[in-house]
Amino acid sequence: MRFDKLYKGKLVKRYKRFLADIILDSGEEITAHVPNSGAMTSCIEENCPVWVTFHDNPKRKLKYTLELTKMQDILICTNTGVANKIAIEAIKNGIIKELQGYNSLTPEQKYGVNSRIDILLENKDEKCYVEVKSVSLKINDFLAFPDAVTTRGKKHLDELVSMVKEGHRAVMLYVIQRTDNLPFTIAKEIDPKYNEALKEAMNSGVEVLVYQSDINLEEINLKTKSSLQM
Structure with a gap:
């Protein structure tokens, strides 16, 4: 972008x-x-x-x-709205290999309890619900999410679990919007409830993806896959 x-x-x-x-x-x-x-x-x-x-x-x-x-x-x-835009671009451009093979991509689709999923991917046989979170926090030698208590973020995880229970695919995508290239983790010292909710979501079948952005004064794009360290 x-x-x-x-x-x-x-x-x-x-x-x-x-x-x-x-x-x-x-x-x-x-x-x-x-x-x-x-x-x-x-x-x-x-x-x-x-x-x-x-x-x-x-x-x-x-x-x-x-x-x-x-x-x-x-x-x-620091513009959190950018995360969704570059995630959509990366899916369309084939950068996020795990999210290929779908016929349609719809942003901001209503689902769950008064929520909107950031990205809904669909083909004939499957729906994939993708929630996107922007990562800008650094703690010691890690990049982390969230940077404040997020009841909304926990609600999103609960709704992703509900989609899995209904037989759909659900993905939590963390978009790193810094150029540190450090390992990524959950800031459990900031929001332990979110940390536990993510563990439960992963145990329930919610997938977690982490991608690093490449940033300069002209553009920002998702570039490389990273990983979550719990």
Whole structure:
């Protein structure tokens, strides 16, 4: 996925979860939308380099969107909505080998109890429900999910288990949106209930896939398969 034109700046502060004050390299001071509801631990700090996109849409209150940050030499895509887009591209381009062989791909399909599955894959004989999670947290020498307690994430796991019980295929796909190339694990010290729910889901037949992104200032794409270390 190619980024729209990126504008570089430095972070002043992030607040109210979805807002960030930024000074662009041009000297302009802006407030950008932060499309990330998580804690963003380890991927943002005062004065860190950031990149934003500009959207000249009269319906938007904030014209800028935070897309990338840089911590030390690591580029991080903090826009969680990107994960679904690059996952869909990777399936269509044959990068995710485990999710090939389906005739149709439908994003945001209603299922379960008042939920939407990120990706529904179908062919004549099978439905495959794919839930996508964006990974941006670093803990010691691991990348991890989640970065905050996620009751919504646990609910998604429960619903994937329900799909398996109905005879369908269900996949939990973790998309790493950092360039560290470190092992991936579950942040059980942050959300032990999610950790237990994932174990139960795997025991019930839910598959887990982990893929690493390749990120630069022009594009972000899923590139290589990684693995989960419990």
